[in-house]
Amino acid sequence: MLFSVKKIAPLLGGLLLAGSAQAARLAIVIDDFGYRPQQENLVLQMPNAISVAVLPNAPHAHEMATKAHQRGHEVLIHLPMAPLSKQPLERDTLQPEMSAEEIARIIRNAVNNVPWAVGINNHMGSKMTSSLPGMLKVMQVLDRYNLYFLDSMTIGNSQATRAAAGTRVKVIKRRVFLDDNQNEAEIRKQFNRAVQLAQRNGSAIAIGHPHPTTVRVLQQMLPGLPADVTLVRPSQLLNEPQTDRPAPLPTPPAAKPHNPFRGIGVCRATQPPAPVPATRALMVVAESIQQSPLVQKISNLF
Numbered sequence: 001m002l003f004s005v006k007k008i009a010p011l012l013g014g015l016l017l018a019g020s021a022q023a024a025r026l027a028i029v030i031d032d033f034g035y036r037p038q039q040e041n042l043v044l045q046m047p048n049a050i051s052v053a054v055l056p057n058a059p060h061a062h063e064m065a066t067k068a069h070q071r072g073h074e075v076l077i078h079l080p081m082a083p084l085s086k087q088p089l090e091r092d093t094l095q096p097e098m099s100a101e102e103i104a105r106i107i108r109n110a111v112n113n114v115p116w117a118v119g120i121n122n123h124m125g126s127k128m129t130s131s132l133p134g135m136l137k138v139m140q141v142l143d144r145y146n147l148y149f150l151d152s153m154t155i156g157n158s159q160a161t162r163a164a165a166g167t168r169v170k171v172i173k174r175r176v177f178l179d180d181n182q183n184e185a186e187i188r189k190q191f192n193r194a195v196q197l198a199q200r201n202g203s204a205i206a207i208g209h210p211h212p213t214t215v216r217v218l219q220q221m222l223p224g225l226p227a228d229v230t231l232v233r234p235s236q237l238l239n240e241p242q243t244d245r246p247a248p249l250p251t252p253p254a255a256k257p258h259n260p261f262r263g264i265g266v267c268r269a270t271q272p273p274a275p276v277p278a279t280r281a282l283m284v285v286a287e288s289i290q291q292s293p294l295v296q297k298i299s300n301l302f
C-alpha cells in the first residue's frame with residue numbers, strides 16, 4: 001500500500017502534537033503547612049494536583065494534612081533538618097550527629113502527626129542534607145516506610161541521592177523555588193521558569209510557601225498554564241531522570257533570604273548547586289577526535 005507524503009505529513013504532525021501535549025509535567029508543592037490555616041485553606045481550594053508539605057510539629061499539622069488528603073491533594077511530611085546558618089529551629093530538627101535511634105523516633109512521630117503522607121521533603125537542611133553520614137541514617141529509616149524523598153535542594157552538594165543508593169527510597173529534586181522573593185512579579189517569573197524547565201526537561205518540581213503573594217500568583221497563573229504542561233503530583237515523577245538537559249536557561253539573580261513567618265525558617269537554597277564537572281566529558285571528546293580516521297590520516301602525513 002502506498003501513502004502520499006502529503007497525506008501522511010499532517011497525520012504525523014498531529015501525532016507529534018498529541019505526544020508533546022503530555023510531554024511536560026510540572027509538580028508544585030506548597031511547604032510549611034500547619035501554622036496558618038486561613039492561608040493554607042486558599043491553597044487547598046486550588047487544583048488538587050497542587051501538593052502540600054506539612055511541618056510535623058506545627059499546631060495544625062494533623063488537621064491540615066487530613067483536610068488536604070480529603071480534598072485530593074498529595075501530602076508530604078515537611079521534615080525539619082538543620083541548616084548551616086543560625087536560624088530559629090523547629091522542635092525535633094534533625095542534626096547529622098543524632099543517633100540512628102533518635103532519627104527513627106523523630107521520623108516515627110512525624111509519620112504519626114502527618115497522616116496520609118506519601119513522601120518527605122526537607123525544611124531548611126543545608127547542614128543535614130550535605131552530611132552523608134546524617135543522610136544515610138535518614139534513608140535507613142525511610143526505607144522502612146513507603147515514603148519518597150523530595151530533596152528541597154537547599155544546598156548544592158546534598159547527599160540525599162547518594163545516601164539513598166542501596167535502599168528502596170526514591171529521591172526526586174526541587175528545581176525552582178517560587179517565592180524566595182515575595183514580590184508578585186518575581187514569583188510570576190519563577191513560575192514561568194518552572195514551566196520552561198518542565199517543557200525542556202519533560203518535568204520539573206517547584207516549591208512555594210503559603211504567602212499571600214504566592215497564593216495570588218498561583219490563582220492568576222494556573223488557569224493559563226500552557227496546553228502542553230500538565231500539573232502532576234511529585235509521586236508521579238519518581239521514575240523521571242533527575243538530571244538537567246544541557247541548554248541553559250538564564251539564571252535569575254540570587255534572591256535575599258526571606259522568612260515566610262516568625263519561627264519558621266524558609267527552605268530556600270543557601271548556595272547555588274555545584275557545577276557539573278566537564279573535564280571527563282572533554283577528555284572523552286578529545287580521545288574520540290584523536291582516534292578519528294581523518295585525524296589519524298593527517299597525523300600520518302607528518
Ligand SMILES: [Zn+2]
Nearest residue numbers: 031032123267
Ligand atoms: Zn520549609
